[in-house]
Amino acid sequence: MPADVLCHHFDAGRCRSCAWLGTPYDAQLVAKQQLVEGLVGVPREGWSPPVASAAMGFRNKAKMVVHGSAEEPTLGILGPTGSGVDLRDCPLHTAGIRAALPVLAGFVTSAALAPYDVAARRGELKHLLVTESPDGELMVRFVLRSQEPVARIRKHLPALRERVPALVVASVNLLPEHKAVLEGDREIVLTEQETLTMRVAGLRLHLRPQSFFQTNTAMAAELYRLGRAWVAESAPRTVWDLYCGVGGFALAVAGTGADAPEVTGVEISPEAVASATLSATEAGMTGVRFETGDATAYAVAAASPPDLVVVNPPRRGIGPELAGWLESSGVDRVLYSSCNAQTLARDLAAMPSLRVVRARLLDMFPNTAHYEVLTLLERS
Template sequence: METPLAKQKLEIPVKVGDDVELDIESLASSGDGVSHHSGYTLFVPHALPEDRVRARITKTTKRFGVTRVVERLHSTPDRVEAPCAVFPECGGCKIQDWSYTRQMAFKVQLVQDALAHIGKVDVAVPIESIPADEPLHYRNKASYAIEKRGKKPSIGFYRQGTHHVVDHAECHTLMKPITSIKEWLRVLIELHGLSIYNERRHAGFIRGLVVRQSATTGEALLGLVTTNGDFPQKFLADLTHESTLKRFRIQGVVHNINNSKTNVILGTENRTLWGQDFFREKLGDLEFHLSLPSFFQINPYQSVKLYGLVQSWVQSRDGAVLDAYCGNGGISLWLAKAGCEVIGIDSSASNIRDAEQSAQLNGLTTCRFVQQSLEHALKNADHLAAVKTIVLDPPRKGCSPEVVEGILNLQPERIVYVSCNPATLARDLALLEGYAVRAIKVVDMFPQTQHVETAVLLERE
């Protein structure tokens, strides 16, 4: 009787600490360079396609390894000078040193690859791109973490994969007034010696700042995130000095309390310290009522293009529109303004309150909003009988199986799927059987980053 062959041990051609020379072949969806050494896949952060680098192995697994660049031996001709002083340490804008033309081509390729390899979806139409006119200073919201380093606070964003705050004077993706407000607060926090939260010890007072700003109205809203407690009176006096607040166009100062052991910035309790707890944003002819926690697209310039695209796909069609995962009602209100009858559904109470107030602010009566999970709404869908179009704008995890099943049962004539994750988009398109892709466009909402926003029009076959 023959003995079974022993299972062959996989030979990994490198070990941690080895230096190897690598040609960067492509960019992964994570924004890291991809190379191969003796057939073994290696990820190379801070490297671009057409680079040649000497890299040190920092991690190995059975399927891939991770490296760090020791020396760049040859640089791609598409590399540009990154404007940010803390690039690439911060990690928020992984491809800031790549030409914008190549950034857009990369994002289209990511969608193509996801459709082909994850969803195995055969798309008969070309993937078009809508690049940003403003590839810098476009973000209208910053959520800053604060960490004490020495005697001074570090204010910035967490380095990728860590809880270490990368301090910076300016982020080049943020609108400039946001940076000015943050630096003014830095001076106040240092001047009054506010206790800085220590995540490891779960001790200290101030743990974060949130600044929201509108490019069109000029209004801003400020949030200070702390553990339980009150601000010193002298700090509050300087914070709420009316001439300074007017200079920054701040409409309200909100005290957000987050006493949980987490690196999530915002807690659930809000107290208004000065002014009002909202500000006004404007897109096109629409005004929006936005509170501190409410969701809104972070790129208003590209949002106008995205909403206009959705309108062009929906406006001339009959029947009502269901805006699923409607957030604060951005797409709902845009379509209602264009004459559509819209039902917006979202599970967040604060989002729905903002959406209803924005509808009143704009005098729109053809949209209504429901606070409910989409799974429940689609399972009990009698009130959706008039719906002929569904607009889906889910979180990164995409649609749950219950949502996909509910959509297929409702049988809308068309679906507009707005996605921030090509992988889950491809997965969900494959599950939406009986629908064909009629148009697909990559709208660059996040220049300088690897993140991708895609809009897809599907029609029932």
């Protein structure tokens, strides 16, 4: 595309996912900072400057709706009329993903994978999910309605790997129900390698197919570096990482020395816990353990609180029960990573004894109104 065009799909009105794309990037950062400062209410001296991201080529995961026909598939989104909008050259994606998507479109044809027709409720291939690691390796997941195409995918997979040597993990996810979700519960791994290695902030994190990872690798690395530095200042002996995912914060604040804190990570996803446990084992971090379970239930049932709690909840926040427990528990410090300053502000209001002493915005999602904000709370 021409040098002065950021995205021809946006300019043509085919895709408006990047709603802020027409706004200069510096102005985007200012607007996000003002929004978050106004909601969170931290004094200006408590804020560090926002962490800027590359405006394009930062997204390490493609979530592509497959439409059209096996002979002429579209990979992208559904338009207002339900037709497919092909976004295989979306400039948000990393270079490795952009290079792989046209080859994957050809694979849909060679393996005769009929795209799922939402209106007619027929067809098989619903989504293609592609993730690129910092090392340039790829994980590709085929979200299917049934197992019918699995044999064909297996048959043609060696040829695909020849054309895309970076492909190290391939799997099929089964989503038989007709509903607006990205994936189902059952995963069939098709390769010997089952995890994608994400090297960030000095960590070697394993990512299994159904595990969550931040979509902006550079911002994820900075998030974990900041978390490590802020936690280290108080030298806690015990740490909980609630909503730990694949263990990024837990492993970032842990260590292998004699003075390393005891760290417990809690996550509802068994796949994420398996990923985190493998990462800790390979790193020799014997003082770190991970449990599958509900973060709030774990905290409420505990006999005593740790010195520091890390929370990294989904957009809905930690909720009144966990916020109430943190307020009354006596825990000295909380590291709260939020992607929604509105729910963060609500949770902070429920914890008046825990005062925000440090905050920083990370632009995890350029060209949109979304962000990540890291806050450090101390008991007053």
